[in-house]
Amino acid sequence: MNTIWALAKVVVLEMVRRKDFYVLFILTVLLAVTAGSVNLFNEDRIVRYLKEICLLLIWVSGLVIAISCTARQIPAEREHRTIFPLLAKPVTRGQFLLGKFFGCWLATGLALALFYLFFGLVSAAREQQWPVLNFLQAAWLHWLMLGIVIAATLLGSIVFAAPSSNGTICFVCAAGILLLGRHLNKVALQLTEPAQSLLYGIYFVIPHLELFDVRDLIIHNWELIPWGVVALASLYAAAYTAFFLFAAWLTFRRRPLN
Amino acid sequence: MLLALAFAFAMATGGRLLAWQHSQRPDSNSVLGRLLGESRRAFAFHFFLKADAYFHQGYYPSVFDAPTTERTHLEETARTDANSARHEHTNTHVRARDWLEDFGNHFYPSTHRHLERLGEEREILPWLRLAAELDPHRVETYTTAAYWLRERLNRLPDAEAFLRDGLRANPTSAEILLELGRLYADNGRDVPRARAVLEMAATRWFQHEAKKPEPDVSTLARILGQLGDLEDRAGNLAAAHAHFARLKPLSPTPDAIQRRLDNLQARLAKPR
Numbered sequence A: 001m002n003t004i005w006a007l008a009k010v011v012v013l014e015m016v017r018r019k020d021f022y023v024l025f026i027l028t029v030l031l032a033v034t035a036g037s038v039n040l041f042n043e044d045r046i047v048r049y050l051k052e053i054c055l056l057l058i059w060v061s062g063l064v065i066a067i068s069c070t071a072r073q074i075p076a077e078r079e080h081r082t083i084f085p086l087l088a089k090p091v092t093r094g095q096f097l098l099g100k101f102f103g104c105w106l107a108t109g110l111a112l113a114l115f116y117l118f119f120g121l122v123s124a125a126r127e128q129q130w131p132v133l134n135f136l137q138a139a140w141l142h143w144l145m146l147g148i149v150i151a152a153t154l155l156g157s158i159v160f161a162a163p164s165s166n167g168t169i170c171f172v173c174a175a176g177i178l179l180l181g182r183h184l185n186k187v188a189l190q191l192t193e194p195a196q197s198l199l200y201g202i203y204f205v206i207p208h209l210e211l212f213d214v215r216d217l218i219i220h221n222w223e224l225i226p227w228g229v230v231a232l233a234s235l236y237a238a239a240y241t242a243f244f245l246f247a248a249w250l251t252f253r254r255r256p257l258n
Numbered sequence B: 001m002l003l004a005l006a007f008a009f010a011m012a013t014g015g016r017l018l019a020w021q022h023s024q025r026p027d028s029n030s031v032l033g034r035l036l037g038e039s040r041r042a043f044a045f046h047f048f049l050k051a052d053a054y055f056h057q058g059y060y061p062s063v064f065d066a067p068t069t070e071r072t073h074l075e076e077t078a079r080t081d082a083n084s085a086r087h088e089h090t091n092t093h094v095r096a097r098d099w100l101e102d103f104g105n106h107f108y109p110s111t112h113r114h115l116e117r118l119g120e121e122r123e124i125l126p127w128l129r130l131a132a133e134l135d136p137h138r139v140e141t142y143t144t145a146a147y148w149l150r151e152r153l154n155r156l157p158d159a160e161a162f163l164r165d166g167l168r169a170n171p172t173s174a175e176i177l178l179e180l181g182r183l184y185a186d187n188g189r190d191v192p193r194a195r196a197v198l199e200m201a202a203t204r205w206f207q208h209e210a211k212k213p214e215p216d217v218s219t220l221a222r223i224l225g226q227l228g229d230l231e232d233r234a235g236n237l238a239a240a241h242a243h244f245a246r247l248k249p250l251s252p253t254p255d256a257i258q259r260r261l262d263n264l265q266a267r268l269a270k271p272r
Helices: A002-017 A020-036 A048-071 A073-079 A083-088 A093-127 A132-159 A163-189 A195-205 A215-219 A227-253 B002-023 B031-055 B073-080 B099-104 B121-134 B139-152 B156-169 B174-187 B191-209 B217-234 B237-247 B254-269
Strands: none
Touching: A002 A020, A002 A048, A002 A093, A020 A048, A020 A093, A048 A073, A048 A093, A048 A132, A048 A163, A048 A215, A048 B121, A073 A083, A073 A093, A073 A132, A083 A093, A093 A132, A093 A227, A132 A163, A132 A215, A132 A227, A163 A195, A163 B099, B031 B073, B031 B121, B031 B139, B073 B139, B121 B139, B121 B156, B139 B156, B139 B174, B156 B174, B174 B191, B174 B217, B191 B217, B217 B237, B237 B254
């Protein structure tokens, strides 16, 4: 456990030193402030469009940070040849993968915390209310979703040759699932066999990242999601994360490093 | 030789395309409008639907759920002036097709609600403003926004200013004039102004809409109804009678109009 934690800490420190997160955060703040300063029929209490823009930026930034941070981890270790002394120590390949995963996940979690804090401030300033529990649920579900994406990207960084191709493929897949995932069953029902069964099968197999996207509930001030449902969603995310990590370990354990 | 031919062809085609582009009337002078080109109409429609989705607190069918109806709920309310909070939806909660969809329904708005119950209709306005910015020739955007501004938010100057923007972009629109007339008649209580605007709306309708193969008769009916009401309230019973008499053959409820005519006739017959 100590080994995994040590590896994770290095990844977190690396992300703190890099400029990606700061650039995305400043961009989000600037765009949100610009959108908030627009005069709309002299009405300063309009807030939901601002929440929508702000959350969209947070989601895009979250995906970019998670994928770009994870995709370069293993290729960079190989390129700098630091992976050889690391694995020569009593560190197994499983521990190495878990350390990288937890490092990226924690780093993304820290970034999300700051982003959601900013979102909370924007929302409170305009709406004069701060539904902390709703925001916590949204941030938690968002972080779980990014856990699946990070695990999948880690698998991709072993399968694909270059970090850029891995990043692009992961980003396209994640965006595709977020946009279309929940509608695949409806499309499938309009098809004839065997395409119907095939598409319905894909619908059940893919990780439904869109389940963790509760932006509409936050924007329109809906009630809290029942905690039991959140717990089930957490289990769902944990299962897919574990699956991708296991697949990454299976692929990585016998792969030559050079 | 081939290169020279290709160059000549490109120059000739490019020149014609540029001339054609200059001959087109610019639809939108905004930066967004110029950046998006013709696709801005699609975006404008998307943002109009977004306003409707906001009105339903995020609960909105996707393109995969159901065929889109001709008018949005927001627009229908503005046209008919109906109390939309009480409208009925046949399927307020669609049954989930599988356990995953049933589980997923916890994570996004899945029951029918309205924004207006909380008195927060202002939230739809940014999207309507954006839709008008992108497609200034979409008349429904102006009439819908103006209705919500004047009727539900009591912001008459903003509604009037927005309608006047719409009128500048669509000078022949009878619908915008009708909405402006309603604003002066119902909210501003400015009878002469309302009368002038509504009569202009009727004139515009005959000038532009009547010539179409399938004219929008309901707009004329609403103009005549509004004029009839206005004259009745102002005490010009003969003028009100004349407007309702013109309205009767156009109305989907001629019996109700006949009762109104009978009532006006009776009042006209009374000695003053």
